[in-house]
Amino acid sequence: MFFRMVKGALLRQKGKMLMIAFTILLGSSLATAMLNVMLDVGDKVNQELKAYGANITVVPKENSVIDDIYELEGDDADEIKSAYLKEDEVGKLKTIFWAFNIVDFAPFIDTTVDLGGKDVKMVGTWFNHHLSLSTGEELDTGVTSLRSWWEITEGEWLDEQAHTDGVMVGTLLAQAQGIKVGDTIKVSGKEGSKDLTVAGIFDCGSDEDEQLYTSLDNVQELSGTDGLISSIEVSALTTPDNELARKAAKDPSSLSITDYETWYCTAYVSSICYQIQEVITDSVASPVRQVAESEGAIMEKTQLLMILITILSLVGSALGISNLVTASVMERSSELGLLKAIGAKDGAISALVLTEIIITAIIGGALGYFVGYGFAQVIGQTVFGSAIEMKLLVIPIVAILIIVVTLFGSIPAIRTLLRMKPAEVLHGK
Numbered sequence: 048m049f050f051r052m053v054k055g056a057l058l059r060q061k062g063k064m065l066m067i068a069f070t071i072l073l074g075s076s077l078a079t080a081m082l083n084v085m086l087d088v089g090d091k092v093n094q095e096l097k098a099y100g101a102n103i104t105v106v107p108k109e110n111s112v113i114d115d116i117y118e119l120e121g122d123d124a125d126e127i128k129s130a131y132l133k134e135d136e137v138g139k140l141k142t143i144f145w146a147f148n149i150v151d152f153a154p155f156i157d158t159t160v161d162l163g164g165k166d167v168k169m170v171g172t173w174f175n176h177h178l179s180l181s182t183g184e185e186l187d188t189g190v191t192s193l194r195s196w197w198e199i200t201e202g203e204w205l206d207e208q209a210h211t212d213g214v215m216v217g218t219l220l221a222q223a224q225g226i227k228v229g230d231t232i233k234v235s236g237k238e239g240s241k242d243l244t245v246a247g248i249f250d251c252g253s254d255e256d257e258q259l260y261t262s263l264d265n266v267q268e269l270s271g272t273d274g275l276i277s278s279i280e281v282s283a284l285t286t287p288d289n290e291l292a293r294k295a296a297k298d299p300s301s302l303s304i305t306d307y308e309t310w311y312c313t314a315y316v317s318s319i320c321y322q323i324q325e326v327i328t329d330s331v332a333s334p335v336r337q338v339a340e341s342e343g344a345i346m347e348k349t350q351l352l353m354i355l356i357t358i359l360s361l362v363g364s365a366l367g368i369s370n371l372v373t374a375s376v377m378e379r380s381s382e383l384g385l386l387k388a389i390g391a392k393d394g395a396i397s398a399l400v401l402t403e404i405i406i407t408a409i410i411g412g413a414l415g416y417f418v419g420y421g422f423a424q425v426i427g428q429t430v431f432g433s434a435i436e437m438k439l440l441v442i443p444i445v446a447i448l449i450i451v452v453t454l455f456g457s458i459p460a461i462r463t464l465l466r467m468k469p470a471e472v473l474h475g476k
Contacts, residue, residue, distance in 0.1 A: 063375045064407045067368060071411030071449060072418065074364025078357045079419025079445050084426050085353035086438045101152075101193060101280035102316065105323055105332045107132055110277075131156075131275035134263065136327050138178050140281065141186070143322040148314050151193045151282040154263060158270035160234040162259070163224055169214075169234060169259040171266025174207045190260070193282055194251070202228035202247030207262040214243035214265075217256035221248045234259070236269030281323070281332075285316040287347060292317050361452050368456030372404055373463060397461050404457055405450065412449040416442065 107130035137154050140146070157170045173189035180186070191204050201221075205213045214234075216226050226232060230245045243261060250256060267273050288296075295302055295310045296317035302310060310318050320332035420437060427435035 063371060064403070067371045067404065067407045068411035068414075070364055070367040070371065071408050071453065072415040074360050074452065075412040075415025075445055075449055076419035076422055077360035078448055079416050079441060080422040080426060081353040081357040081360075082441045082444060083420060083423040083435050083438055085350050085357075086440065087427075087435050101282045102285065102335050103281040103283055103320055103323070103332055104335060105132070105279040105281065105327055105330050106277070108329045108331050130329070131272060131277060132279065132327060132330055134267075134274050134276050137276070137279060138180050139326040140279070140323060141178075141180055141184060142182065143319070143326055144311070145283070145314050145319050145322060148284040148319065149281060150284060151188050152279055153189045153193050154276040154279045156263065156266050156270070156272060156275065156277045158236055158266050158272075160236045160259070160269060162220075162232060162234050165224075167220065167234075167257070167259060169236075169261060169266055169269070170255075171261055171263040173263060174205045176207060193280060196251065198250045199247050200250050202245065205246040205261070210244065210246060211262060211264065212241070212243050213246040213261065215247045215249055215260040216245055217258050217260075218248055218250040219256040220258065221245075223257075234269065236266075238269055238271040241265060241269060279327070283316070283319050284314060285319060286314045288315055288317070291315075295321075361448060365452045365456040368404070368408075368453060369459050372400070372457050372460040375460070400460065401454070401457060404453055408449055408453040412445065415449075416445055419445075 109130035132154070134154060137152070140149050140152055143149070153173045153176075155170060155172045157168055159166050160169045161167075175187050175191050176189045177187050178185070189207075200218055202215075205215050207213070214232065216224075216232075220226070224232075226245055226248070228245050228248060231242050232245060233240055233242050235241075243259075243265065249260075263276070267275065286292075291302075291306060291310055292313075292315040295307075295315070299307065299310070299321060311321070312318075316334040320334060323332040324330055423435040427433055
């Protein structure tokens with residue numbers, strides 16, 4: 048009998064129920080889209096920020112100690128520092144626990160060379176270096192992707208695999224020396240001289256515009272540092288720091304076993320640095336704080352924005368449901384008053400009305416979920432250029448939110464129903 052009454056009420060008030068279902072559909076779709084994007088936005092934002100350079104630097108432990116003690120910079124630091132890392136260990140970056148979070152990396156070594164009677168800094172690095180790892184993984188990495196913001200004003204990126212004796216020239220140095228793409232320049236270092244062909248001229252808006260960039264082998268040959276590098280820049284996907292990460296960054300040994308495992312198995316920048324130090328001999332890995340902290344701040348603000356939009360959409364749905372359900376109760380006042388008059392209890396009548404609304408909410412919420420997931424894909428493709436992964440966690444969250452919003456929106460109607468007096472209603476008052 049109860050469900051026959053529910054069915055009859057739904058069919059008699061198709062218009063009102065469709066409006067309620069549509070209101071819930073709107074709230075559900077927006078909540079679904081925002082929650083899916085919010086849960087997937089961390090990696091998306093991280094990927095976008097990787098375009099702005101490395102967030103971890105790796106240097107020899109000895110040089111790091113010198114920096115900490117003397118706080119040297121520029122030429123003073125170059126004169127004192129003498130420790131190096133091993134080039135053949137760079138590939139070990141892809142063997143750590145968070146190997147798949149290492150997006151790009153490149154080793155560096157620099158020396159001072161003579162170019163046309165002027166001392167110029169020349170940096171050796173990987174451009175599009177191909178690595179075959181012991182794990183069986185094949186990858187290409189280097190500054191071509193790590194420094195993607197560089198503007199190549201003339202020529203193109205150096206292809207180190209095709210042109211081993213190529214060089215890239217900073218725009219200020221090229222202007223000062225009258226260097227053009229295709230020119231052959233002679234550079235002299237402490238271990239000899241070398242003729243290099245200019246592959247491209249770059250502009251990055253920093254001191255690097257007065258430098259030369261060439262393959263690692265060329266600088267190692269001119270400086271007598273075969274197989275050695277002075278630093279590694281790493282671009283890694285990381286999780287924003289929390290109290291545990293900050294505590295671990297100061298002293299991992301101070302953590303309990305449980306906290307240590309949680310920290311080590313979470314992609315905090317400090318845990319990735321720690322794991323890098325485990326595989327690179329006598330190294331110190333440090334986060335580039337400006338980049339790492341910016342990533343965390345941007346992600347937190349983005350996620351907060353998504354949460355606020357979700358809350359506002361659900362509040363709007365609750366207000367819409369409240370008005371529609373109250374109007375429905377007032378239209379059915381004679382029917383509900385008659386039920387009270389023949390002995391129906393307030394609880395039974397309230398359950399009848401709520402059952403009708405919840406059934407409508409389930410239908411609207413289910414449709415809203417699929418509409419919202421489609422909306423999330425539009426956001427993903429438009430903003431990030433990639434699809435948003437479906438998060439199963441969103442389904443129960445949206446279901447709970449819809450039920451809560453529906454019940455909350457029905458409160459004014461239920462209060463009106465409970466105050467209803469059968470004698471007055473049946474007499475048209």
